[in-house]
Amino acid sequence: MSTTVSADPTSVIDVAGEPTTLRRAGSGRSVLFLHGAFFPTRWLPFHERLAGSYDLVAPLHPGYAEGHPPDWLRGFDDLVLHYRSLLDTLELEQVDLVGYDLGGWIAAQLATFHPERIRTFTVIAPSGLRIADAPMFEFLCADPGRLERALFGGPAGEHAHFFAPPTDIEAFTDAYGENGVTARLVWERRYDIGLDRRIGRIDVPALVVTPEHDQLIPNAHATRWAELLPQGRLSEVDGVGHALIVQAPDRVADLVTSFIEEVAV
Amino acid sequence: MNRLEFYMFHLMPYPFIPPGEEFESIWITLPNTMYDPKQGHRLYREYMDQLVLAERLGYDGVLVNEHHQTAYAVQPAPNLWAAYLAARTSQIRIGVIGNALPLHRNPLRVAEEIAMLDVMSGGRIISGHVRAMGAEYVSAGVDPTTSKDRFWEANDLIVKAWTEPGPFQWHGEHYDIEYVNTWPRPLQQPHPPIWLPGSTSVDTIDKAAERRYPFMLTPTSNWLSKTAFARYYQVAEEQYGYTPSPRQLGRLVHTHVAETDEQAHREARAHIMWFFRNGLKIPGFQMMPAGYNSKESLRRTLEGKAKAGAKGFTELSYEELVEGGYVIVGSPETVIEKYEEMIDEYKIGMVMSAGGHLGSMPHWMVQKNMYLMAEEVMPHFREADGKPTWAKTEPAAPQTYSEHAATVGKPKLMPRVRWEGDEYLDTATAHIPEVYRALPSLRDAP
Numbered sequence: 001m002s003t004t005v006s007a008d009p010t011s012v013i014d015v016a017g018e019p020t021t022l023r024r025a026g027s028g029r030s031v032l033f034l035h036g037a038f039f040p041t042r043w044l045p046f047h048e049r050l051a052g053s054y055d056l057v058a059p060l061h062p063g064y065a066e067g068h069p070p071d072w073l074r075g076f077d078d079l080v081l082h083y084r085s086l087l088d089t090l091e092l093e094q095v096d097l098v099g100y101d102l103g104g105w106i107a108a109q110l111a112t113f114h115p116e117r118i119r120t121f122t123v124i125a126p127s128g129l130r131i132a133d134a135p136m137f138e139f140l141c142a143d144p145g146r147l148e149r150a151l152f153g154g155p156a157g158e159h160a161h162f163f164a165p166p167t168d169i170e171a172f173t174d175a176y177g178e179n180g181v182t183a184r185l186v187w188e189r190r191y192d193i194g195l196d197r198r199i200g201r202i203d204v205p206a207l208v209v210t211p212e213h214d215q216l217i218p219n220a221h222a223t224r225w226a227e228l229l230p231q232g233r234l235s236e237v238d239g240v241g242h243a244l245i246v247q248a249p250d251r252v253a254d255l256v257t258s259f260i261e262e263v264a265v
Numbered sequence: 266m267n268r269l270e271f272y273m274f275h276l277m278p279y280p281f282i283p284p285g286e287e288f289e290s291i292w293i294t295l296p297n298t299m300y301d302p303k304q305g306h307r308l309y310r311e312y313m314d315q316l317v318l319a320e321r322l323g324y325d326g327v328l329v330n331e332h333h334q335t336a337y338a339v340q341p342a343p344n345l346w347a348a349y350l351a352a353r354t355s356q357i358r359i360g361v362i363g364n365a366l367p368l369h370r371n372p373l374r375v376a377e378e379i380a381m382l383d384v385m386s387g388g389r390i391i392s393g394h395v396r397a398m399g400a401e402y403v404s405a406g407v408d409p410t411t412s413k414d415r416f417w418e419a420n421d422l423i424v425k426a427w428t429e430p431g432p433f434q435w436h437g438e439h440y441d442i443e444y445v446n447t448w449p450r451p452l453q454q455p456h457p458p459i460w461l462p463g464s465t466s467v468d469t470i471d472k473a474a475e476r477r478y479p480f481m482l483t484p485t486s487n488w489l490s491k492t493a494f495a496r497y498y499q500v501a502e503e504q505y506g507y508t509p510s511p512r513q514l515g516r517l518v519h520t521h522v523a524e525t526d527e528q529a530h531r532e533a534r535a536h537i538m539w540f541f542r543n544g545l546k547i548p549g550f551q552m553m554p555a556g557y558n559s560k561e562s563l564r565r566t567l568e569g570k571a572k573a574g575a576k577g578f579t580e581l582s583y584e585e586l587v588e589g590g591y592v593i594v595g596s597p598e599t600v601i602e603k604y605e606e607m608i609d610e611y612k613i614g615m616v617m618s619a620g621g622h623l624g625s626m627p628h629w630m631v632q633k634n635m636y637l638m639a640e641e642v643m644p645h646f647r648e649a650d651g652k653p654t655w656a657k658t659e660p661a662a663p664q665t666y667s668e669h670a671a672t673v674g675k676p677k678l679m680p681r682v683r684w685e686g687d688e689y690l691d692t693a694t695a696h697i698p699e700v701y702r703a704l705p706s707l708r709d710a711p
Contacts, residue, residue: 067560069410141403141554143289166549166567173564176555183556184410187402 008043009051012065016085021065023058026051029119029260030092032083033058034110036101036127037139037182038151039162039246040064041174046245049253050098054260057095059086061106067177069184076109076185076192083110087117096260100124100245101217102182104225108195111202120263121206122256125242126225127217130191134218140183150215153241162246199228205263206232209244209255216242235259269604269646270654271638272360273319274328274517274618277312278544279305279336280625285546285579292335292400292547299336308339311628315621316346317353318632322639325653326358326391328617330462331365334404337544344378351386356655359386362462362481363393367412368405372419372440373447376426380451388452388661393460393481394420399557400547410556413468415439420459427456452661462517465493466562474500474509481515481617487590490516494611511614516607518616519623520593522600522637529594532630533623534583537592540624545578592623597641604646 009025023043031054033047041064050056062082063069072078083106087095097118099107104126111118127136137150148156148163156162164171206229210222226234235255240247282288282299289295316327329346332338340346343361350359359382364375375392383390396416402409418437422445425433431446451457462481463469473480474497482493494514501509519537523529553563569575576585586592593603607613620638622631644651663669680692685706694700701707 140556141293141400141550143548143550167571169564169567169571173560173567176553176558176563177560179555180410180560181556183408183554187408187410187556188406 010043013089015082015089018062018070018082020062020082020086021060022086023047023060024056026054026056028054029264030055030057030090030095031260032087032092032095032097034083034097034099034103034106035061035064036099036103036125037179037186038101038243040178042162044246044249046249046253049249050256053253053257054096057090057092059083061103061181063181063184064178067174067180069181073181073184076106079106079185080109080113084114084117093117094119096120096122098122098124098256099126101242102127102186104128105192105195108199108202111204112198115201115204118202118204120260121202121204121229122209122259123207123225124209124245124252124256125211125214125217125222126208127186127190127221128192128195129221129224130193130196131218131220131224134220136190136218136221137216139216140179140187151241151243152247153211153213153215153243156243159243159246196224196228199225200230203230205259206230207256207259208232208234209252210234210236211240211242211244211247212236212238214242267325267647267654268511268608268614270325270512270515270615271323271619271643271646272326272328272515272615272617273316273324273621273635274362275312275316275622276330276332276338276544277309277340277622278540278624279308279339280539280543282336282543285543288546290400290547290551291337291544292398292551293403295334295336297334300339305339311631312622313349313353315628315631315635316350318635319621320354320357322635323643323651323653323656324357324635324639325615325655326360327354328360328362328391328393330362330393331395331397333368333401335400344375344382347382347390348385351382351389355387356389356660357653358389358391358655360391360460361393362391362460363395365395365397365401366419366423367415368397368401368407369419371442372422373426373442373445375419376423376447377449379423379457380427380447380449383451383453383457383661384449387664388457389655390451390453390457391460392423392457393462394423395462398552399554400551402557403551403554408556409554411439412557417472424456424459427451454661460515465489467496468562470496471500471504473497473513475505477501477505477507477509477513479513479515479615481517481615483517484519484591490518490590490607491610494613498612511608511612514611514613515615515617516611516613517618518590518593518607519618520600520616520620520638521623521634522595522597522620522642523633524596524637526595526599529596529599530587532633533592533594533626536624536626536630537586537594538583538624541578541581541586541591544624597637600638600642601645604642608646 010023012019013022062073097107104123105128111121166172208222208226226232237244237248237251319327329343331343333341347359347361366372379392418439426445426447432444435442435445460479461473464483521529521533523532620634681689684690688704
């Protein structure tokens with residue numbers, strides 16, 4: 001990996017009364033990155049790359065830092081309101097919005113309710129749609145080995161450290177807590193059948209990044225996202241799986257930055 | 266008072282599956298093509314007969330429970346079993362231990378069914394309430410992250426539905442019901458006993474002690490059993506200011522009794538190992554799916570296990586299971602001795618799965634186990650009359666119509682119907698000409 005990872009630029013800020021963990025680095029256009037169900041809390045080379053070009057604003061969704069969902073988190077509407085408040089708190093009138101995996105779904109909700117706050121819209125291997133005959137891999141109660149292969153499209157290799165074994169009690173239970181927050185959001189709703197109709201409201205320049213072979217969220221999802229977004233285009237990253245932001249941080253970041261530069265006004 | 270109550274507990278497993286090493290899990294994903302309904306029919310018939318036999322043998326109660334999508338326990342609808350048992354028995358107590366409350370979208374269904382069973386059975390029902398295993402939240406597609414809260418809200422709603430006059434409104438965090446007005450009301454007053462079956466989780470033990478609900482400990486070692494029961498006493502005494510009755514504490518410990526110690530081991534060991542190696546084959550990710558427990562609770566569990574060097578159920582050898590007290594196997598003298606130790610050390614008054622079915626045990630062996638338990642072990646812990654508790658307790662409803670007529674009498678309201686104008690008929694006597702012709706409009710009716 002070519003990028004050097006600097007210290008985790010984390011602080012805790014107050015967003016409408018809620019302590020919110022925020023990673024923020026770099027300068028330039030403000031890019032709001034919403035993390036997914038995987039690799040939620042670590043500061044990654046991918047973040048570092050985006051922070052090399054932009055003012056990267058990468059909050060943790062409520063509960064992920066603590067490892068349990070806050071009582072008030074009952075649905076995606078709570079997240080939309082939370083992120084609108086975050087933009088207000090940081091005095092960011094508009095951002096380039098980027099979401100990975102579950103973060104793509106959250107980004108779509110934010111963008112449909114608050115299109116005025118969004119300059120461009122990028123989703124990377126997003127979840128949230130229901131596609132007939134192409135269901136997501138079930139990951140909240142999955143064999144760790146099978147999950148690893150579904151996520152990376154094979155063994156995780158150098159990235160195996162993302163999967164703590166139960167004997168590493170602290171790291172294992174931290175991850176368990178993070179997954180518990182994901183469970184609160186998606187256990188009974190692995191997709192939102194209303195999203196198909198709503199995505200059409202995101203009428204800004206839009207990019208969908210998909211790995212060559214996504215075994216966790218079948219590629220048909222990314223294709224559909226690109227069709228539903230009025231200004232959507234699809235870019236594929238060769239030779240990687242659903243963990244593309246970890247497997248190919250440079251290439252994914254390059255796609256995002258060149259897209260933003262191209263459409264920047 | 267008898268010193269120990271004996272309950273026949275049945276899991277109703279489907280044992281015709283490969284050894285545990287050959288499948289991922291006995292829960293959730295074990296293909297149901299392995300279930301042959303014709304074999305299942307034969308098994309269910311045998312299991313029914315075993316449970317029914319318990320009454321004649323003098324057990325204090327029979328217990329069934331709820332599990333889903335597993336060969337470990339093929340009883341997804343325990344209230345159906347209770348209905349069957351209510352029909353086939355007449356006096357023994359019937360426990361559903363329990364209904365998995367948060368799996369039900371509307372917990373009033375449980376309130377209704379238990380109340381129905383209680384009325385049908387003449388007030389013989391014990392209503393066990395459980396949260397359900399992690400795996401069952403996967404099978405049911407129900408959010409596990411709110412399951413503890415929903416468990417207690419459902420429990421409170423059910424108790425209120427049984428005890429408060431309806432209709433009333435329930436506007437809870439998780440259940441919003443405009444008219445709670447459950448028919449029938451339960452026969453036992455104020456309501457059927459509620460048991461909390463549970464593992465060694467301190468949350469469950471503390472809540473059970475607080476509410477004085479009998480706590481039934483699921484299979485574990487002697488050491489952990491001792492800790493769990495001591496905790497119940499301690500919490501009851503120190504936090505809630507009362508000394509529990511031993512009847513508030515029961516231990517589920519599979520017990521096999523035969524003529525001699527050697528014979529008991531010969532008979533039971535393979536079936537015990539089927540239970541622990543195959544029946545309890547469940548990977549950690551299914552036991553603890555995301556959101557089922559808090560990370561702090563999982564951390565405590567894992568640290569406790571690491572510290573104690575505890576093995577998982579499937580890793581224990583037969584000798585370790587016997588030595589550790591996970592099971593009790595032996596002659597009547599040995600079983601009596603072990604039960605005396607439990608009474609002394611844990612101060613408990615109930616034992617479950619005390620002689621009965623386990624794992625892949627054949628029908629004849631189960632019955633032999635039950636007969637020996639009843640005739641060689643139970644009398645030791647009972648008063649001189651040898652009777653189970655139900656035989657010394659006044660039934661909740663009269664047993665005969667003459668008793669009913671003498672003690673309950675007629676309903677407060679007899680059925681009446683308005684005929685015409687302000688003329689009314691008592692329907693019970695309305696077919697008698699001398700009665701109906703008293704009404705002017707029916708004076709000439711045939």
